[in-house]
Amino acid sequence: MEEVILEQKDAGDWIYRGEGAANLILAYTGSSPAFIGKVMRIQKSQRNGKTGVKGSRALTTHERLVWRENEELTASPNREIVEQLYVKHVMSPLLGPKHVDVGIRVHVAKEFLKSVEKNVTFHRPAWRVDSSQVDLNRDSVLILSDHSVFPTGSLKDEPCITVEIKPKCGFLPISRFIAEENAVKKTVVRFRMHQALKLLNQEVSEYSKYNPLELFSGSREGIQKAIEALYATPQNNFRVFFNGSIVFGSLGGGTDRTTALVGEAFEDTLKNIIQAENGQRTTSFIQLVAETIYASGALDKLLEVQKLDTHDIEGAIHAYYNITSQPCMVCRELSKDKLSCRYTSLHSIPLDESLKIVKDYLIAATAKDCSLMISFRPKEDGRLPSHNTVYLGSTDQVFEYKVYFIDLDLKPLKKMEAYYELDKKIVSCYSQMVKTEHETDKAVRMNSNGSVRDQRYALEDSFLNCYTEDCTGKCN
Numbered sequence: 001m002e003e004v005i006l007e008q009k010d011a012g013d014w015i016y017r018g019e020g021a022a023n024l025i026l027a028y029t030g031s032s033p034a035f036i037g038k039v040m041r042i043q044k045s046q047r048n049g050k051t052g053v054k055g056s057r058a059l060t061t062h063e064r065l066v067w068r069e070n071e072e073l074t075a076s077p078n079r080e081i082v083e084q085l086y087v088k089h090v091m092s093p094l095l096g097p098k099h100v101d102v103g104i105r106v107h108v109a110k111e112f113l114k115s116v117e118k119n120v121t122f123h124r125p126a127w128r129v130d131s132s133q134v135d136l137n138r139d140s141v142l143i144l145s146d147h148s149v150f151p152t153g154s155l156k157d158e159p160c161i162t163v164e165i166k167p168k169c170g171f172l173p174i175s176r177f178i179a180e181e182n183a184v185k186k187t188v189v190r191f192r193m194h195q196a197l198k199l200l201n202q203e204v205s206e207y208s209k210y211n212p213l214e215l216f217s218g219s220r221e222g223i224q225k226a227i228e229a230l231y232a233t234p235q236n237n238f239r240v241f242f243n244g245s246i247v248f249g250s251l252g253g254g255t256d257r258t259t260a261l262v263g264e265a266f267e268d269t270l271k272n273i274i275q276a277e278n279g280q281r282t283t284s285f286i287q288l289v290a291e292t293i294y295a296s297g298a299l300d301k302l303l304e305v306q307k308l309d310t311h312d313i314e315g316a317i318h319a320y321y322n323i324t325s326q327p328c329m330v331c332r333e334l335s336k337d338k339l340s341c342r343y344t345s346l347h348s349i350p351l352d353e354s355l356k357i358v359k360d361y362l363i364a365a366t367a368k369d370c371s372l373m374i375s376f377r378p379k380e381d382g383r384l385p386s387h388n389t390v391y392l393g394s395t396d397q398v399f400e401y402k403v404y405f406i407d408l409d410l411k412p413l414k415k416m417e418a419y420y421e422l423d424k425k426i427v428s429c430y431s432q433m434v435k436t437e438h439e440t441d442k443a444v445r446m447n448s449n450g451s452v453r454d455q456r457y458a459l460e461d462s463f464l465n466c467y468t469e470d471c472t473g474k475c476n
């Protein structure tokens, strides 16, 4: 922990950059060399009466069990330190330290946090203000490199463009613990099914065209298709920053509520970095992003970590109840005929095995929720050769790039029950939608001899038919 303490007078140097469900991100605008090129990550608390979003205490007794092999974590006095050590000792070795910034913690006075809160309120999305506030009970914040720019020391007017991607889960589960009635999970990717629930809850206004299986496909074509889809429907999965300011996508996380530059304006911004004719720059930019993801291999690592979820929540939840020594709520709910020995046998495995299943599940959960920030700057001839360069054929340009994972937070053990409930909700909402659509579709066809197909059904149909294991993406 740095010895510096940020006071009320320092608050004016920090401006709103963005936020997610749990943290507020501020960028530094002052002149202290220690903070130039840095952002501050401040934990929020929910307004609905709960304390910190992630809880403010250190690890709970059961979490200490789960993480007992990671002594650095279990010895930590508070949650903030645990969070940082989790990134350092668990996520960074798995994802590669080159792509992970652990950051440093800095003390802050309560007056600093109060001042910051006041200064940024206007810039925050109203719905985020309604649901969360700066957690005034924290006495330290995290200082991280600003991944939307290159480190200081770069030439002053050098342009930098950064994409932020929240890829979500990139594989189809194959766990034998997935119940027969939920078998759809093995063929339709979770992100697509979740869209149905988000649409129902009006969290999104249209289906995302994005398919995580394409982004993680390891093929140039698949990745390119995924980036095109993210550009078409960014939701909270895609943003672009130019010299640290957002130019595409929505600020503040969540869904697709506010969009910065669109279409022509975005093309216009790109002229600072992509040497192509007007109208061609966005296409070239998408190629650049796709090529870099392909070349960097960062997503291959991420996928490996996501796949630590070997049992799926339908298996891991039983191991969770073993750890907490509670009667298994899931087995209790299942009627006798459905209570297969697949599940009951999970209750007689050794504790170590349960701990491993749940620990791996939680690590995978972090990997399914984190984001990537990829920054580019045109390569100057005089600069030393770097491994991290990518050639953009369509404009004959060479770019330097860097890739960082952000939001590698430890998921609380207590969330296991919520994961199980959400999973059920997603599958049932999606299945219900498929059923309704097919019935409606049949009725529409019957009424019109098959000629009337309004756009909505056509769209939803293509969504429903697509993204299964066998789909090559051609049906879109």
Ligand SMILES: O=P(O)(O)O[C@@H]1[C@@H](OP(=O)(O)O)[C@H](OP(=O)(O)O)[C@H](O)[C@H](OP(=O)(O)O)[C@H]1OP(=O)(O)O
Binding pocket: 020, 021, 022, 194, 236, 253, 254, 255, 365, 368, 369, 409, 411, 415, 422
């Ligand atoms: O459950 P999911 O898949 O919806 O993920 C949540 C995210 O929703 P998303 O679907 O990406 O919009 C959610 O993101 P938003 O708030 O929707 O931007 C959070 O990242 C949440 O994590 P945490 O509670 O902050 O630790 C995420 O919760 P975890 O599941 O990662 O714990």
Ligand SMILES: Nc1ncnc2c1ncn2[C@@H]1O[C@H](COP(=O)(O)OP(=O)(O)OP(=O)(O)O)[C@@H](O)[C@H]1O
Binding pocket: 017, 018, 019, 020, 021, 022, 023, 024, 025, 039, 041, 144, 145, 146, 147, 148, 164, 239, 253, 369, 371, 406, 407, 409
């Ligand atoms: N090191 C960084 N450099 C630049 N921008 C950042 C950095 N860290 C975070 N951001 C920006 O701030 C936003 C919110 O940060 P972050 O994802 O850490 O919040 P969160 O509350 O943990 O998110 P979630 O809702 O996923 O839990 C990011 O989407 C990104 O745009």
Ligand SMILES: [Zn+2]
Binding pocket: 317, 318, 321, 328, 329, 330, 331, 332, 343, 344, 347
């Ligand atoms: Zn059980």
